[in-house]
Amino acid sequence: MPRNGENELLIDINNLKLVYGEKASSILALDNINLQIKSGEFLCVLGPSGCGKSTLLKTIAGYIKPTSGSCLMQGKNIEGPDWHRGVVFQSPTLYPWMSVKDNVEFGPKMRDIPKDEIKKIRTFFLEQVKLAGFGDKATFELSGGMKQRVALARVLANYPQVILMDEPFGALDALTRDNMQTLIREIWKENNTTIFFITHDVDEALSLATRIVVMSKRPGKILKEFNVGFTHEIFNNNSKDVIYKEDYFAVKNEILDLIHSQIEV
Amino acid sequence: MKFIPQLNKEKLLSPKKVTKKSKVEKRLTVLTWLTILAIWYLVTELRIFSATLVPSPYKVWLTFLTILKEGYNGVSIWVHLGASFRRLLIALGLAVTTAVPLGLLSGYFNKIEAIIDSVVEFYRPLPPLAYYTLLVLWFGIDDKSKVILLFLAGFAPIYIACVSAVRKINQDYILSAKSLGADQKRVFFKIVLPACLPEIFTGIRTAFGVAYTTLVSAEMVAATSGIGWMVLDASNFLKSDVIFVGIIIMGITGVIIDAGLRFLEKKIIFWKGHV
Numbered sequence: 320m321p322r323n324g325e326n327e328l329l330i331d332i333n334n335l336k337l338v339y340g341e342k343a344s345s346i347l348a349l350d351n352i353n354l355q356i357k358s359g360e361f362l363c364v365l366g367p368s369g370c371g372k373s374t375l376l377k378t379i380a381g382y383i384k385p386t387s388g389s390c391l392m393q394g395k396n397i398e399g400p401d402w403h404r405g406v407v408f409q410s411p412t413l414y415p416w417m418s419v420k421d422n423v424e425f426g427p428k429m430r431d432i433p434k435d436e437i438k439k440i441r442t443f444f445l446e447q448v449k450l451a452g453f454g455d456k457a458t459f460e461l462s463g464g465m466k467q468r469v470a471l472a473r474v475l476a477n478y479p480q481v482i483l484m485d486e487p488f489g490a491l492d493a494l495t496r497d498n499m500q501t502l503i504r505e506i507w508k509e510n511n512t513t514i515f516f517i518t519h520d521v522d523e524a525l526s527l528a529t530r531i532v533v534m535s536k537r538p539g540k541i542l543k544e545f546n547v548g549f550t551h552e553i554f555n556n557n558s559k560d561v562i563y564k565e566d567y568f569a570v571k572n573e574i575l576d577l578i579h580s581q582i583e584v
Numbered sequence: 585m586k587f588i589p590q591l592n593k594e595k596l597l598s599p600k601k602v603t604k605k606s607k608v609e610k611r612l613t614v615l616t617w618l619t620i621l622a623i624w625y626l627v628t629e630l631r632i633f634s635a636t637l638v639p640s641p642y643k644v645w646l647t648f649l650t651i652l653k654e655g656y657n658g659v660s661i662w663v664h665l666g667a668s669f670r671r672l673l674i675a676l677g678l679a680v681t682t683a684v685p686l687g688l689l690s691g692y693f694n695k696i697e698a699i700i701d702s703v704v705e706f707y708r709p710l711p712p713l714a715y716y717t718l719l720v721l722w723f724g725i726d727d728k729s730k731v732i733l734l735f736l737a738g739f740a741p742i743y744i745a746c747v748s749a750v751r752k753i754n755q756d757y758i759l760s761a762k763s764l765g766a767d768q769k770r771v772f773f774k775i776v777l778p779a780c781l782p783e784i785f786t787g788i789r790t791a792f793g794v795a796y797t798t799l800v801s802a803e804m805v806a807a808t809s810g811i812g813w814m815v816l817d818a819s820n821f822l823k824s825d826v827i828f829v830g831i832i833i834m835g836i837t838g839v840i841i842d843a844g845l846r847f848l849e850k851k852i853i854f855w856k857g858h859v
Contacts, residue, residue: 380759380763381763382759401765402765405763405764406759406763408756410756412754412756412757412759412760414757414774414778414779415855416778416779416781416855425761425766425774426764426765429764429766429767430765457854457858458858459858474763474764477764477765
């Protein structure tokens with residue numbers, strides 16, 4: 320299914336190296352990262368904990384600057400955070416002093432979009448994350464999964480070029496997580512967004528991604544990339560049966576072996 | 585069979601007990617005060633101390649009614665209370681409007697903290713009355729010196745609360761706001777300020793307590809009006825019933841104001857504890 324604007328190079332990371340801290344106590348977090356993210360992709364990053372996945376996300380978001388190498392978005396250096404790259408954190412950072420509605424409207428408001436348009440955007444995305452009717456609730460009245468859906472709607476409301484997600488479903492229970500995966504897949508398909516998604520769950524990565532990047536233990540390097548399409552099958556068949564197939568297991572085992580080889584016992 | 589649902593019910597109710605005072609606890613509070621009153625009554629009834637030193641509850645009540653009706657030394661009690669609270673409110677108003685921005689800025693920028701913090705840390709542990717004498721010399725014995733004294737007493741707790749509030753703020757709030765397109769100014773007003781409000785409020789409540797005690801002491805040192813002055817004047821003439829009335833009024837107004845502040849806090853910072 321070729322889509323409009325697909326394969327356009329969105330994020331271009333070249334020879335990225337990232338060192339934390341000063342000379343004596345410095346830590347090499349990322350080394351020699353080369354990664355391209357094309358529009359329309361659903362890119363999942365897997366790796367042992369502490370491998371620098373989050374550091375990579377923060378660099379793309381613009382929260383930290385590369386020590387050397389470059390991190391470009393549409394050919395321009397990423398200088399700092401901006402609304403073209405939306406971020407969903409592991410714990411939903413909803414602002415408790417604002418209602419659900421105001422949280423979702425925050426981005427468009429910051430960009431001084433006309434009021435009636437903000438209202439339309441808010442209604443649309445609250446509906447898309449299946450929270451229509453929850454607009455006036457306080458954020459702390461919601462369950463964990465609902466909070467994460469608001470966080471997602473809040474990011475979507477800005478129509479970012481790419482959404483960066485840092486283990487967004489990591490703190491949710493298995494059932495909620497399953498529903499959230501279906502939801503994010505539908506939204507990705509429907510809105511034709513680009514998603515950069517960190518997870519430590521191989522099945523989550525396989526069932527969502529169009530491409531999977533496996534990272535090594537620290538210093539984080541990219542070990543291998545996998546192009547997969549199970550997410551399309553799950554979407555088209557509206558069933559997760561594909562995860563019982565031979566080729567799914569083959570990829571899963573290869574990825575697991577790769578990750579296990581990185582974990583020191 | 586009958587016992588099981590009862591046990592369950594108790595289990596369900598128990599978390600409520602932690603947050604709200606149960607009936608038993610309320611009764612205990614009331615009982616404490618009744619005991620205090622009873623002991624007071626007995627002490628005066630048995631004439632353990634002379635009536636000039638410890639007046640009976642009834643006499644204090646009568647004095648209270650007279651003071652309400654006729655005032656003290658011909659000046660209405662409301663004038664005294666008004667004088668005290670005028671000083672307190674002006675000083676606290678000044679303290680809030682200066683300490684909140686300075687405290688938040690100090691939390692934000694280390695350079696501003698380097699300028700202000702050491703000064704606050706130096707004078708904060710000093711008993712306010714120690715420098716009150718200086719303030720009286722400089723600004724006269726009138727309201728000006730008292731307002732400045734209370735301002736200084738109230739400034740420190742608010743300032744310190746603001747600095748620590750900014751330090752403790754969840755960094756992800758700020759990062760996510762930036763990623764949603766907020767500029768520096770909006771991050772400050774839409775995110776940093778509301779996120780700090782709970783601690784600012786705690787600071788204001790502490791400041792109120794400190795300023796109130798300082799106010800009464802200051803009025804006892806040098807004043808011609810105010811509730812503290814009334815008590816001091818009464819002690820000069822050994823009117824212990826007036827002293828009792830004065831102290832009880834101070835206690836009750838303090839409790840009422842703190843309750844008012846807490847009520848405001850609940851309304852404004854309804855989300856407290858959910859950050």
